[in-house]
Amino acid sequence: MGWGSTDNEHEGWAACVAPDGRLSASSSAERLLFPGISGRYQPDKMMPDYDVVPDNEIKGWRGQCSCGWRGDRWERVTSPADADLNHRRGYIAPDDSAHASTKVEDAIHNEWKAHIAPPEALLGLEAAAREYNRAGRRLAMTVAAAKAAGASWADIGRAVGISRQSAHERWADKLAPVNTEETQQRPPDGH
Numbered sequence: 001m002g003w004g005s006t007d008n009e010h011e012g013w014a015a016c017v018a019p020d021g022r023l024s025a026s027s028s029a030e031r032l033l034f035p036g037i038s039g040r041y042q043p044d045k046m047m048p049d050y051d052v053v054p055d056n057e058i059k060g061w062r063g064q065c066s067c068g069w070r071g072d073r074w075e076r077v078t079s080p081a082d083a084d085l086n087h088r089r090g091y092i093a094p095d096d097s098a099h100a101s102t103k104v105e106d107a108i109h110n111e112w113k114a115h116i117a118p119p120e121a122l123l124g125l126e127a128a129a130r131e132y133n134r135a136g137r138r139l140a141m142t143v144a145a146a147k148a149a150g151a152s153w154a155d156i157g158r159a160v161g162i163s164r165q166s167a168h169e170r171w172a173d174k175l176a177p178v179n180t181e182e183t184q185q186r187p188p189d190g191h
């Protein structure tokens with residue numbers, strides 16, 4: 001049960017940390033699977049490229065994301081009295097499943113949310129910019145058509161809600177190629 005971003009580009013979870021620093025591949029499996037074969041542990045029967053590390057050897061937790069992001073490490077302490085969320089220390093009994101406690105997992109989830117906040121915000125920005133550019137192109141085309149039909153810059157400015165001068169400054173240059181073409185099409189000797 002990982003966490004997903006809106007664009008599905010990021011899937012995060014609170015991974016368990018093995019003694020050699022490897023991170024567990026998933027938060028949902030019953031056995032804690034670690035990518036790679038160290039020789040120290042039993043490979044998994046179903047997934048032979050993964051070591052199964054016993055729960056009591058887990059040293060801590062870290063946020064992990066499918067994009068490669070990793071959060072800072074949380075230490076697993078051996079006594080409940082040493083647990084301290086402010087100092088990234090969490091307690092899980094030695095004979096318990098070594099998944100992070102709810103509090104530690106929530107904290108790691110928040111770290112992951114901060115990690116995806118910029119791409120999530122940029123996602124909306126890209127969509128808005130696409131719409132803005134599309135509308136801008138349509139507006140410029142409509143202005144060109146109005147100009148070609150004989151509308152003045154004052155007419156166009158009034159329709160758009162800006163001054164004659166602003167309309168001219170904004171679009172006159174963009175209409176220049178059309179004007180040049182008209183100029184070139186004029187007979188060279190026709191003054």
Ligand SMILES: [Zn+2]
Nearest residue numbers: 010065067069
């Ligand atoms: Zn990510």
